[in-house]
Amino acid sequence: MDRSRTVLYSVKSLSNKIKYLLENLSLPLTGMQHAIIYFVSDTSKQPEYFQKDIEMEFNISRSTASGLLKRMEKNGLILRETAESDTRLKKIILTDKALEVNQSAAEEILELEGKILTGITREELTAFFQVIEKVNQNIAKL
Secondary structure, eight states, X not given: OOGGGSHHHHHHHHHHHHHHHHHTSSOSSOHHHHHXXXXXXXXXXXXXXXXXXXXXXXXXXXXXXXXXXXXXXXXXXXXXXXXXXXXXXXXXEEXXXXXXHHHHHHHXXXXXXXXXXXXXXXXXXXXXXXXXXXXXXXXXXX
């Protein structure tokens, strides 16, 4: 079997290429920091986010999430505030600095996405997302 034609190899290879492209943008954040800011800025899904939400969304350990959030707090990107409902929980609040960085990063990322989707039809993109969703569902069953 040609390894380059397996789904696992192809997805991993594509992921590495995308990671490289994102790391070489002129963003003052790591890819994961930007992803967290982007995720927390979407309050249409839920009004508040906590560390456990970050852990679940990005499938990372408690210690990894804690380290990321501590660095982001140290760099002035987030504030962690005790939740009124449960004093053990710390609500993640984006600072103005994070919102500004998120806006400029979003513009660069949209431009990059436009370039990597050149020649791909809307139908192909729809099919791509459908396949990704099915793969995610299958992985969740493992």
